[in-house]
Amino acid sequence: MSDLSASPVIPVNTVTRLADYRVPEFLIEKTHLTFELYEEYTDVSSRLTITRNPKSTKADDLVLHGEQLELRSLAIGERTLHPGDYQITPHSLTVRNVPEQFVLHCTVRIYPEKNTALEGLYCSSGMYCTQCEAEGFRKITYYLDRPDVMSEFETVIIAREGAFSTMLSNGNCLSDTMQDGKRIVHWHDPFKKPSYLFALVAGNLVCLEDHFITQSGREVLLQIHTEAKDHDKCHFAMQSLKKAMHWDEQTYGREYDLDRFMIVAVDDFNMGAMENKGLNIFNTSCVLAHPASTTDAAFQRVEGVIAHEYFHNWSGNRVTCRDWFQLSLKEGLTVYRDSEFSADMNSRAVKRIEDVNLLRSVQFVEDAGPMAHPVRPDAYMEISNFYTVTIYEKGAEVVRMLANILGSERYRQATDLYFDRFDGQAVTCDDFVQCMEEVSGRDLSQFRLWYSQAGTPQLHISDSYDADHQQYSLTVHQHTPATPGQTEKKALHIPLKVALYGNQGALALIIDGQIRDAETVLDICQTQQTIVFEQVAEHPVPSLLRGFSAPVRVFYDYQLDQLQKLILLDSDGFCRWDAMQSLMRIVLSKAIDNKGDHAEQAMLMDTLRRLLTDHTAMDAALLARMLELPGEQYLASLYDKANPPAINQARTQLQHKLATQLQTELMSCYQALQNSASGLSAQAMAARNLRNQALMYLLQIDDTHYRDLAQQQFSQADNMTDQFAAxxxxxxxxxxxxxxxxxxxxxxxxxxxxxxxxxxxxxVQATRPWGNVLQEIQQLLQHAAFDARNPNKLRAVIAAFANQNFARFHDSSGNAYQFLAEQIADIDQRNPQMASRLLTPLTHWHQFIDEHASLMRKALESLSQRELSKDVYEVVSKSLNERNVG
Structure with a gap:
């Protein structure tokens, strides 16, 4: 191992802490912006109506955020300010001795064409676009760029006549005129919003239009703007939008508020999409879809992301977060909402499995490493680094737990109260939970620990059966491992959903003389507690954590026959899949640890054969998921010190064994689904998924017949799902x-x-699990179609290799680790946000045996010796020091 003393230390004065939050000293009642777009630069003129905040202490000076801005003029009212009246630093503008109320006029010059960070206002391929979350607006003009300063915005966009066919901003269009050879478009958003929700787009785009009639009878104009070549790929997104609008009205009672809702598809975009009020900006990968060129998984992603950004109109825009520590208030709630929407549109069980897979393979790993942080962090250096799976996915699980604790009816009442009470305000996670308390009448003070305590809780469960008294007991012991900065953990309020299964199916549940439903939620609130079920006529098999009711690890010593019973009988799709994963995990763990696994393998083969033989008896999408082996990254997370080559070898060998011994059943399944329904129905997608899963297994066998089968499917496919699978x-x-x-x-x-x-x-080439992939990666980076400035290309090659090619990324030479570090250093000079996100695989060095861990640390240390952006510096520093930023 390298010397820890060489690790960099985070400068304390760059850290922002939740404990230091203070209300803003000034408020901006109205914001009027004028953008004059020129080929080489853009002039931004702002007129800000500012008042002192009555809730703040009096301040003589106004301090505004601002970065990379050239100040052209500054005035208060009619009085022009001179250099002695203000001070400029690289990050701020301080105006001295301002009055109680005033209008600040400011003009700055910015250079969108040179903006490779894709934050603020940037120009890419002739198209102007903004990305202001979290702190990009300060690169547009001087402003109080914080989410608790909400203002009414008017925006005027001016450009040379004929320069752009499309000139958009938030809200409703007031006018679109020509004057003196210039086009002038005026927008107004009547709803107050923070600056991070500001948006502007100018380009030569075409528009797909439709309409939606709200539940109150208002007609809303719907528009999706794209490049002309992509016009035919927007229809699915439009239908997804209308489904989301209808679902939000029916499920949450939330109606859209503006006269129009606009989406713009952008190829150069750091994120998936952005929920700017009334003008959502999307990465093309999250909006464009056509059966010929889009896989089923991508269709479902488009549907989910469209819904997510639309749902933000209420959970994020109308009610926003007070400060960035409360980020999960909007993101966790909205991820939960879009997850439930997707579950209603497709297979609920499969959607839950997808969510849990992400949690277990990525978020649990984050929670166990040096980058662990609570759902509501205590401190950060760069807020962009906290757009994490913990904030989003674990945050969504916290909301799901509240829904489980309250029940669907009271949860809906609580969200109604939340949206009504805090409409137009910037609030906190505590405000959200308080609404849950008021409606339910329950004390959720212990539950609040989920927001402040990092780490993944472990539930160690044992049981006993008293046949004489027909009592069955479950004893649950909870423990959360230490995380950086939090060594002592308190017991959490964990909703554990359970059922009991006998030989004929689910058993009745009676606790303390009260009859429960066939499944019930147990409130686990103590370090150890025992629940006794009464009138249990036989020794049952417990079905635990049904629907993955809490983001925890469950340890229960299932016997092989118990797992098989759950796989074949359980009515909960997640639990059926999880039992199969447990059976596969037992087989794989024994292979990784070089222990005999004959009985386990025999049970696995028998169970899979029974499912495949009767594959029409269950949801095809669920069966396809049940055929998948646990992922290598997830398997690695189960070890204190994982051995990548051993994990890869065990998994590869089991895949081959399953394919060889089940090839008759797999081939029969493949042929039976050959003429399955086409189109984009959930049933058609499920059939294709199962069919292609069978093909993946058959291709594990070195047989020309199966290769010919894949070639035939590749050449004859009438959809991208089948072609790309082959x-x-x-x-x-x-x-x-x-x-x-x-x-x-x-x-x-x-x-x-x-x-x-x-x-x-x-x-597909970057994730190939055999051969010298790193050499091929180097060649792909030189390919004419690769553009290092485009985030989607970086994700397709570098991120795909590092995150999805476990075997080759963890090659024993360590060359891949150093390659990633070198790429990050290069990308960091152009786009710090992308560079920081690409770092994640190296931050997991602590997971692996010393041979790999030392090489991963070495790559991180080579980065630490370079001049880095704040984004990358924070991640590298915390990863090497294994401690929180605070």
């Missing part, structure tokens, strides 16, 4: 390298003009 199967099968090379060439020739499909072509 391509991926060939590329990832080492014995199919000749067929794969030919398919890759055909695929690129066919789709080279579709940027999103080319990204898939990059990704």
């Amino acid at each position: 391509l991926r199967g060939l590329v990832h099968a080492e014995h199919a390298r000749i067929e794969a090379q030919a398919a890759l060439q055909v695929f690129y020739q066919q789709w080279q003009h579709e940027a999103l499909v080319v990204n898939m072509w990059f990704q």
